Amino acid sequence: MAAAPTQIEAELYYLIARFLQSGPCNKSAQVLVQELEEHQLIPRRLDWEGKEHRRSFEDLVAANAHIPPDYLLKICERIGPLLDKEIPQSVPGVQTLLGVGRQSLLRDAKDCKSTLWNGSAFAALHRGRPPELPVNYVKPPNVGFLFEALTILELYVDQAGLCLLSAGIKDVCHMASYITF
Structure with missing residues (x-):
């Protein structure tokens, strides 16, 4: 048997099952309810003597009649x-539940402070081309930081003993799209 869920986890399982029941995923809801009962993840009820008893999902729904099926959606x-x-x-x-950075529902104040670009930060990105800009970098780097980054990259490659092909025309054009004046 799995470890007993916390109160929040048990309530979340309940709300998920109720949400699934109210939509087109009735089979999924039935499977979830079956597993909740099988693994005893439904909160137990207390009788008037303080003894705990197992209860069914239907009993839990009846005890929480004030909670509509779309309650999780409303939350x-x-x-x-x-x-x-x-x-x-x-x-x-x-409005999205799947956001990242300042769009995340789990954001806090430290996620929202901006970070200034510097040459070494830009140089550390993959060949000066991030697949996606870091979320806490507000503005792209200016020309000075871009050239500093290129200088750092040249020095690093030269020290490694490799022949440096200056970034290539495609990469230079891509990096130039980040330039601000």
Whole structure:
């Protein structure tokens, strides 16, 4: 038997099962309910003497009749606007549960402070071309930082004893797209 879930985990399992029951995933909901009962992940009930007893999912639904099936969805819809009041997101109006950085629902104040570019940070990126800019870098580097990064890259390659082909025209054009004046 798995370790007993925390109160929050047990409630989350319950809310997920209720959400699945209210949508097109009834079979998934049935499987989840079956597993919750099988692994005894449903919170036990206490009788008037304080003794714990197992209960079925249906008993839990009846005990929580005040919780509608779409309760989890309503919670998710309210979290973003509440968090936006405390820590604004980078793109206002975009509501997503899957965001990253300043769009993440798990963001905190330290995630939202901006970091200035410097030459070594830009040089550390893959050949000056990140697959995606780091989320805490607000503005792209300016020309001075770009040339500093290229200098650092040349020195590193020269010290390694390799022949440096200056970044290649495609890479230079890509890096130039990051230049700000």
